[in-house]
Amino acid sequence: MPWTTFSRLLNRHPVRPPDSGISRRKSLWENIHLDPWLLGLLLLLMSSGLLVLYSASGQHAEMVRGQALRFGVALAVMAVLAQFPPGTFLRWAPLAYGVGVAMLLAVELVGDIGMGAQRWLEIPGVIRFQPSEMMKLATPLMVAAYLSRTGMPPRLRHLLVSALIIGAPVVLIAMQPDLGTSILVATAALIVVLLAGLSWRLIGFFLLVLGAALPLLWMNLQNYQRQRVLTFLNPESDPLGAGWNIIQSTTAIGSGGVWGKGWFEGTQSQLEFLPERHTDFIIAVLGEEFGLVGMTALLALYVIIVCRGLWLAAGAQDTFGRLVAGSIILTFFIYVFVNVGMVSGILPVVGVPLPLISFGGTSSVTLLAGFGILMSVHAHRRLLPR
Known part of the structure; x- marks a missing residue:
């Protein structure tokens, strides 16, 4: 689909419902400017991330608690930003x-x-x-x-x-x-x-x-950055050096089969063959322990979040809101695509964490801040006159 056509889809305006003469009371979610469906999906994604992180970190409870605290801060930032109208972000x-x-x-x-x-x-x-x-x-x-x-x-x-x-x-x-x-x-x-x-x-x-x-x-490019590209083309050229990450991640995903080896039962991750297993390569842990079924479920959750985000973005009523909302949700999709692609060996390793699954504080706050702006664009839309 051409980008101009896609931009026209984001340019549509919501239809004004017939005037029934009865003022409708706002729901709790409308009053707090949060989208319950998107919020529920994000909470489910973060809960899944904590579950995988507990295994990927070697059952390090303190790391999981720290990540949960960071998620709490990120959710608070999202809720606060959702209260401001899009014009505020335009000025800021x-x-x-x-x-x-x-x-x-x-x-x-x-x-x-x-x-x-x-x-x-x-x-x-x-x-x-x-x-x-x-x-x-x-x-x-x-x-x-x-x-x-x-x-x-x-x-x-x-x-x-x-x-x-x-x-x-x-x-x-x-x-x-x-x-x-x-x-x-x-x-x-x-x-x-x-x-x-x-x-x-x-x-x-x-x-x-x-x-x-x-x-x-x-x-x-730096020497190590060139090496990443060359290793992507032929990881077997240096299996114990630059190709180690890709080889171990693809081995972990493949060894999980359809149903996986079970929680805490992954050999590549638990025996520390898999590098950066709690950050960039965490989806390889999920693939080994929960198999194709687990990875498919996670990717389906990401797709649903993206679809919901695009639906919210399509309701934006001004140019700034449409551009920002569309960029936020499509960039989220690209984060997922790049991480899964590099871990599975179809893209070079570039150090991109898996959104709301990989361990990290600043990235979580940034992601949920973006979703707060997206919810703001949706929540502050107004019915247009006939």
């Missing part, structure tokens, strides 16, 4: 974007180094976080705020300004280095541009430019 977008870029610059100057990368800021005794996670939301918000004021579809000069908005945080994140997050930030913002009604002609032109730039991009 430049400030959030500017603060995010400033924090990325601070990471380059005084950021903490861990696992060979400089990605974190720390307030001693208070919090340690990754500013790049914030940009997954701030960048598409800023692009949507800009394009919503320019008229649809965007003209070439608007696309150039959008490219500058996207490029600044993407380059700073790539310098940390964090290729996976930089790609996700760029993708989230580019979805906004596509939903704005970009023509197929321009899409084809930009794809050609990207293809021509691939050799230059390859030359500027």
Whole structure:
């Protein structure tokens, strides 16, 4: 389906029901501006994540409690953001974007180094976080705020300004280095541009430019990033080194069969053959212990969440709301696709966690903050006059 057609679907307005002359009392969910179906699905997903994490962490109860606390904070952030009308986010977008870029610059100057990368800021005794996670939301918000004021579809000069908005945080994140997050930030913002009604002609032109730039991009990759791409093409070339992660994850998934080996019974994960089993490769733990049935159930849950999110996004009544809501839910889908793809060996390993399943605090807050904005767009819509 062309992006212009998809954007028209998101551009539809809800039909005004006949005037019955009787004012309808708002339900509890309408009063608190939360969508009960989406909230229930997210709670089910987070509960599944805690279940898998308990096994993936070697039955580390403290890690699970910490993750549950982070989910609680993320849910509170989601509920708070859902109370604000979309116009508030339109006004806040430049400030959030500017603060995010400033924090990325601070990471380059005084950021903490861990696992060979400089990605974190720390307030001693208070919090340690990754500013790049914030940009997954701030960048598409800023692009949507800009394009919503320019008229649809965007003209070439608007696309150039959008490219500058996207490029600044993407380059700073790539310098940390964090290729996976930089790609996700760029993708989230580019979805906004596509939903704005970009023509197929321009899409084809930009794809050609990207293809021509691939050799230059390859030359500027870090050695370990090049190795990831080469390993993706042939993981058996270095089975005990760079290919270890992909080989062990695909072995774990395959050994689970249809029904799985059972909770806590996975050999690849429990015997610590599987790397990063509580973060990026956690779905391999689920595949080994719960088999094809468990993985299918989880992926079906993700699909239902995406469908519900698209339904909510389609009800947005203004350009900014449509662009932001569409970007949030489609980016969520891409997170899932990239993680499952890299763990199953059909995409290179780029360090993308599985949404609301992998261990992590900042990413959970960012994801549920996005869902809070999505619920805000839906909850604050108004019936249009005839």
